[in-house]
Amino acid sequence: MPVVVVTDSSACLDPELAEQLGIRVVPLHVLVDGRDLREGVDPMPTDLFTGDGATTSGASPGELTSVYEQALADSGGDGVVALHISRQLSATWEAGRQAAQSLGEKVRIVDSQSTAMALGYAALAAARLARAGGGLRAVYERAVDVADRGRVLIMVDRLDHLRRGGRIGTAAALLGTALAMKPVLHLVDGKLVLKEKTRTTTKALAKLVDGAAELAGAGDVAVAVHHVGAAAHADEVAAALRTRLPGASEFVVSELGPVIGSHVGPGAIGVLVVPGGAGATADAVADPVVELDVDE
Helix, strand or coil, rough: CEEEEEEEECCCCHHHHHHHHHCCCCCCHHHHCCEEEEEECCCCCCCCCCCCEEECCCCCCCHHHHHHHHHHHHHCCEEEEEEEEECCCHHHHHHHHHHHHHCCCCEEEECCCCCCHHHHHHHHHHHHHHHHCHHHHHHHHHHHHHHHCCEEEEECCCCHHHCCCCCCCCCHHHHHHHHHCCEEEEECCEEEEEEEECCCCCHHHHHHHHHHHHEEEEEEEEEEEEEECCHHHHHHHHHHHHHCCCCEEEEEEEEHHHHHHHHHCCEEEEEEEECCCCCCCHHCCCCCCCCCCCCC
């Protein structure tokens, strides 16, 4: 049986594609008005991104244990590779580590140090390799490789949502608000860090395109453009990147889910690139199933 790949709902995977590849997607949680809503499962309030009351939480050890157990059984004992949102952004990875400890070394955990399709492309690459016959070691290493190569840039309309969620310092948030700037952030070692400040949305979007093109380099690349209620700007960025990156083998344009969207807020645009692409390598398929000493 193929190795089974597990990820979480922050990966922004198309549900049909995830189902085709047998990827198990564990929902993260949005807490609003006393209700615990599961991302991708439960209907969300229409004003979720504009209200002040929503908070988020990761998947629990119990939830992940249940999913990992079923995935391991479905693999026929061949193993499970679970890729999750950066541990710097969510407690989900730590919950997964705890869950995996109870199930033995056939369950491998990957800290993607990212989220959205930077995580999603790593999950897709791992699942494709698993379907092609890759063993536990090969699938794990492929997931780590693609996740390591992912780069994320994001423009937020305001820093208020990130400040409330504790994802960026209060001083930086107040500075951005006071000067009405459009900050461009990036993920460094799994943390959101202010990269540069621009005064207009037009300039910020141009910085996203230029930055992504520079990070992508020449040749194959997997690209994704995400947004929160800003489809027109996302389409504009996507069109520019299709021109700048003609070698892109995969290209996704989609809205961010409620968990990430509630932190970055309305108007946010995210761009991610995986230089070298996210396809499975043929020589990795023959790798045997080998137990690993690392969990991340």
